[in-house]
Each structure stands twice: as C-alpha cells, then as structure tokens.
Amino acid sequence: MPSSLKDTTTLHNGVKMPWIGLGVFKVNEGSEVINAVMAALKHGYIHIDTAAIYQNEEGVGQAIKESGIPREELFLTSKVWNDDQGYDTTLQAFETSIKKLQVDYLDLYLIHWPVAGKYKDTWRALEKLYNEGKIRAIGVSNFHLHHLKDLLSEADIKPMVNQIEYHPHLTQKEIHDFCKQEGIQLEAWSPLKRGVLLDEPTLIEIGKKYNKTPAQVIIRWDLQNEVVTIPKSIKEHRIIENANVFDFKLTEDEIQQINELNKDERIGTNPEKYDQP
Numbered sequence: 215m216p217s218s219l220k221d222t223t224t225l226h227n228g229v230k231m232p233w234i235g236l237g238v239f240k241v242n243e244g245s246e247v248i249n250a251v252m253a254a255l256k257h258g259y260i261h262i263d264t265a266a267i268y269q270n271e272e273g274v275g276q277a278i279k280e281s282g283i284p285r286e287e288l289f290l291t292s293k294v295w296n297d298d299q300g301y302d303t304t305l306q307a308f309e310t311s312i313k314k315l316q317v318d319y320l321d322l323y324l325i326h327w328p329v330a331g332k333y334k335d336t337w338r339a340l341e342k343l344y345n346e347g348k349i350r351a352i353g354v355s356n357f358h359l360h361h362l363k364d365l366l367s368e369a370d371i372k373p374m375v376n377q378i379e380y381h382p383h384l385t386q387k388e389i390h391d392f393c394k395q396e397g398i399q400l401e402a403w404s405p406l407k408r409g410v411l412l413d414e415p416t417l418i419e420i421g422k423k424y425n426k427t428p429a430q431v432i433i434r435w436d437l438q439n440e441v442v443t444i445p446k447s448i449k450e451h452r453i454i455e456n457a458n459v460f461d462f463k464l465t466e467d468e469i470q471q472i473n474e475l476n477k478d479e480r481i482g483t484n485p486e487k488y489d490q491p
C-alpha cells in the first residue's frame with residue numbers, strides 16, 4: 215500500500231506512475247494554474263494531469279520550471295483533444311503540447327475521448343511517439359469495454375492506462391475488472407464527483423472514525439481499490455488535505471460500504487456522447 219505521494223504503481227511497460235496527482239481541469243491559465251501546481255509541488259506532489267483542451271499547459275510548464283524540481287522526478291500527463299485526432303494531426307498536437315509545457319517528453323499521453331472512426335489512427339501516432347522515446351507511457355481516456363476491445367484487436371502496443379470517471383457513485387466495475395485482467399492501470403477522473411460526494415452520509419460517518427474528511431475517505435478508497443487518482447483543487451489547504459491519506463486504512467467492510475454507494479451516476483460526459491453538447 216502506498217505510503218507517500220512519491221509511491222507508484224508500475225505500468226505494464228515498467229514505467230512507474232504516482233498513485234495521486236493534481237488535476238487541473240477548469241483551472242485558469244496564468245497565475246491560477248501556476249499557483250495551484252506550485253502549491254502541489256511544494257507539498258510533495260510529483261504528478262500533474264493536464265490536457266490540451268484545458269488551455270493551461272503553458273502555466274503548468276512554467277510552474278514546473280519555477281519549482282526547480284528535476285524533470286525526471288515528475289510525472290506529467292497530457293491528452294490529445296478530439297479535433298486533433300487522426301495520425302498526422304495527433305503528431306502535431308503532441309509537439310504543440312510539449313512546446314507549451316516546455317518539456318522534451320511526456321510521461322503519459324492519452325487519447326482524451328474515443329472519437330469514432332479516428333481513435334485507431336490516433337493510437338498509431340501515439341505508438342510512433344512512444345517508440346521514438348518521446349512519451350514514456352501511452353493510454354486512453356473514457357474508453358468503454360467495446361472501445362478497448364476494438365483498439366486491442368489492432369494495436370501493436372496495449373494502452374498502459376485508461377482514465378475514466380470513477381467515484382463512489384460510478385464504480386465502473388466491468389471496465390475496472392477488464393483493465394485489471396489486461397494489465398491496464400485504471401485512473402479516476404472527477405474522483406470527488408466535483409464535490410457532490412462530499413455530503414454523502416456514509417463517507418462522513420466513515421471519516422469520523424479516522425478523523426478524516428469525505429474527500430480523504432474517497433481518495434483512500436481509490437488507493438485501496440488500486441486506482442490512480444487526480445483530485446483537482448486550486449486551494450492550498452485542500453491540495454494538502456487531499457494528499458493526507460497515508461495514515462489510515464479502510465476496513466474491507468468500509469470498502470464494501472463505499473462500493474455499494476454506486477448508482478451508475480455520472481457528473482461528466484458519457485463517453486458514448488462525447489460529441490454532443
């Protein structure tokens with residue numbers, strides 16, 4: 215079981231990925247994202263999750279640079295946006311992302327959504343970049359079982375990660391089981407259901423026992439379920455709080471109680487409808 219923000223899971227290609235990172239969706243470019251990333255790095259985070267569409271890669275890059283932390287000690291993820299999918303356009307989008315981030319390589323590059331008719335060409339571009347050593351691990355995001363099976367039927371390289379919406383109201387057991395079986399690391403986006411889950415009585419009750427907040431209980435539940443997690447906050451005290459999860463352990467019974475909160479309920483877009491408003 216991980217005991218610090220530096221602890222990692224080993225992806226199927228041997229690359230080590232920290233279990234907890236800072237997500238920066240909806241964090242404004244400029245001082246907001248710079249301050250959030252700087253705060254996270256100051257408090258021991260080494261893993262940052264951004265995406266081209268978040269339009270804050272420049273600020274993420276600037277914060278990394280200003281932190282003075284050697285690049286190789288960090289784990290940096292970005293994602294290729296839907297409009298850029300396809301082989302050549304993905305290669306170009308990658309170059310744009312690393313330029314904005316001011317880095318030579320990414321630790322993880324993901325297909326953001328399974329764009330129909332395009333994601334296989336996008337994947338070939340990711341495989342090329344991986345083979346050239348420009349990305350240490352490649353993966354997908356928002357892939358359902360049928361997308362994964364379809365991709366696996368033709369891919370030369372199996373995705374190392376699938377980043378999906380995952381929290382106590384959406385436990386995605388089928389996808390989780392399949393990913394485990396295939397050695398694909400599951401990663402949770404919107405782990406706190408964007409704050410909606412923080413009033414959930416079961417989580418409050420379990421938290422009381424350990425003197426932990428519902429956010430901390432959820433993040434601990436992610437870890438004990440072997441799911442990488444990237445809670446987003448722009449507030450330093452919450453960035454600290456979300457990482458303070460290594461000094462307690464949920465019982466099997468509590469894990470089960472939290473699993474049972476599942477109601478297959480999303481806060482974000484359904485991957486089958488990524489192209490609808």
Ligand SMILES: NC(=O)c1ccc[n+]([C@@H]2O[C@H](COP(=O)([O-])OP(=O)(O)OC[C@H]3O[C@@H](n4cnc5c(N)ncnc54)[C@H](OP(=O)(O)O)[C@@H]3O)[C@@H](O)[C@H]2O)c1
Nearest residue numbers: 237238239263355403404405406407408429445446447448
């Ligand atoms: N691949 C994808 O398609 C996809 C989609 C969505 C998200 N993501 C990634 O996943 C990351 C996390 O998801 P998310 O940003 O949607 O939602 P989230 O992490 O579930 O929740 C973030 C919200 O919770 C608040 N919050 C954070 N920690 C808290 C705490 N300890 N107590 C109370 N409130 C707290 C934040 O507010 P403050 O900032 O004000 O603290 C923010 O409003 C994103 O930032 C992004 O990197 C990926």
